[in-house]
Amino acid sequence: MDYDDRRAAAYDADRPERAAEAGAVAGVIADLAAGGAVLELGVGTGRIALALVERGVAVTGIDASEAMVARLRNKPSGDKVRVVMGDFGDPAALVDAPFAVVLVAASTLFELDDQDAQLQCLTRAATLIGPDGVVVVEAFAPDVTRADQSLSVTGSADGRVTLRAVRHDPMTQVVHGHDVVVDDAGTRLVPYRIRYATVPELDLMARLAGLRLRARWGGWHRQPFTLASDRHVSVYERA
Ligand SMILES: C[S@@+](CC[C@H](N)C(=O)[O-])C[C@H]1O[C@@H](n2cnc3c(N)ncnc32)[C@H](O)[C@@H]1O
DSSP states (O other): OOOHHHHHHHHHHHOOHHHHHHHHHHHHHHHHHSSSSSEESSOOOHHHHHHHEEEEETTEEEOEEEEEEEEHHHHHTTTEEEEESSOTTSSSGGGGGGGEEEEEEGGGGGGGGHHHHHHHHHHHHHTTTEEEEEEEEEOOOOOOOOOOOEEEEEEETEEEEEEEEEETTTTEEEEEEEEEEEEEEEEEEEEEEEOOOOOOHHHHHHHTTEEEEEEEEEEOOBBOTTTTTTEEEEEEEEO
16 A cells, blocks of 8 residues: 555644544553563654654554655654564564564554565564563454445535545455545545455464464454454563
């Protein structure tokens, strides 16, 4: 997915509920890190990283988008997050171990093209944690019965409405979508593509990466993960 200037500008503004959750995310991750360092894959505009910095946690972030990282840099304490530019598909090629937590939040793992790329990412991430470290994945819990086409409202804030038009291929688990952004400046289309993994598939990928599930919640308030959960926070430790 191309996080250019326009997408980066919309990222923080479009989903205020996502921004409001950053403190809860940082609380969970800081607890898991227990004084150790955190690596965030796809650090973006620093939504979570800066909330961690506020709690005194040392954070390194990897990202490929100059536009997203520029926004992080321009925020208060933006200079306190160490950012490495590059592809997090192989994070071990970019940063040195160990970290107490490697975090990939907000379904960002699904931005890697296919199962091979996602498995490689988890496998390399597993080499970056210490003996008591964890890899934490937050992702939406795919509804495998979802329609092959849909249109929904995904954002509505400050004079801007974002509609999401989606095509879903259940065979490849690829979702092609367009965000249709409507505001005072007019209407524009922002394309995206994700390849999702189901929850059991993710557990198997983690197992192949030498990890095992320690905990799974239905969100960042550690609520139970149930059939009704639309996402999961999965904590993997060394097997
Ligand atoms: C959905 S945003 C999440 C940002 C942040 N983690 C958060 O939760 O707000 C995904 C981020 O991952 C980055 N990204 C996606 N694929 C990447 C890749 N293969 N390598 C490095 N960064 C990538 C994008 O540039 C973007 O900043």
